[in-house]
Amino acid sequence: MGKDKLRKFAEIDTFDNVYQMEEGKPLKGKWAADHFNNNNPIVLELACGKGEYALQMARLFPEKNFIGVDLKGNRIWRGARTxxxxxxxxxxxLRIQIEDVMxxxxxxEVDEIWITFPDPxxxxxxxxxxxxxxxxxxxxxxxxxxxGRINLKTDNDGLYLYTVEVVENLGLPYYKKTDQLYNxxxxxxxxxxxxxxxxIYLKHNKNINYIQFSLDSTSDQLTI
Structure with a gap:
């Protein structure tokens, strides 16, 4: 591991806005009260990378709480540092495996989820x-x-079409759906x-897909 990565891993240990693995579990059910010290809605950005979306939304909406979730600490460092x-x-x-998020x-406890440009x-x-x-x-x-609503934003047409199919097969309500977001x-x-x-994708004229849906009428097909 390079020196810069080691430095970032060491530094996020000192940040009061980063929780890692087990240390985040005591906050289950208590994020708003014990970390944010308020009663405001909680929004997650899953697979947040550098946390660019969570960071920008936190700036735009001070009346909401935002939590970026990812495993890669050297990426989380950027958003946390800012x-x-x-x-x-x-x-x-929150630095954890997404598989363990529940x-x-x-x-x-969570009002909304954003999934922005995940690995397809x-x-x-x-x-x-x-x-x-x-x-x-x-x-x-x-x-x-x-x-609560789930938002997927992706440049990958395959993941978008897959998600649309999942939503439709499960009979889930969707509110917004487009394969040409900026148009x-x-x-x-x-x-x-x-x-x-x-x-980078936009510079190469790549289309951006977006779908927003909820789980409020989920069928029994949704099992862990």
Whole structure:
């Protein structure tokens, strides 16, 4: 491991806005009260990478709490460092395996989920690793409020079409759906937030897909 990565791993241990593995479990059901010291809605960014989306949303919506979730500490470092430097109190990060996310949040604790440009896991053999696989949706259902919405933003057409199929097969309600986000009626202040990689995709004229849906009418097919 390079010296810069080692430095970042050591530094995030000192940040009061980063929780890692087991140390985040005591906050289950208590994130708003014990970390954020308020009663505001909680929004997760899953597979957040550098936390660019969570960071920008925290700036835009001080009346909400944002938590970026990812395993790679050297990436989380960037968003966490900026959050510390700017004194952004409604932003935190959780360094865990996404597969274990249900162990860190209690029933009805989360109001909204964002999944921005995740690894599409295109091989059929890795379908269960896709963050919109029904098994993952079942995990989100354990802590997402019934009316809570899930947002997927991706440049990968295959993952988008797969997610649309999952949503339709499960009979889930969706509210927004487009394979041309920046030419659609849904383009707004939040959806205009661009990650580093999204800017690269757009320079190469890559279309950006987006779907927003909820789990409030989930069938029995959704099992962990």
């Amino acid at each position: 959050g510390v430097d700017e004194g952004i109190k409604n932003l935190a990060f 162990d860190y949040f209690a029933a009805d 896991q295109p091989q059929d053999s890795r379908e269960k690793k896709r963050l919109t696989f029904p098994g993952f949706l079942a995990k989100y259902k354990t802590f997402l409020k019934p009316e 659609s009626e849904f383009y707004d202040e939040v959806l205009s937030i661009k990650t580093h990689y999204e800017r």
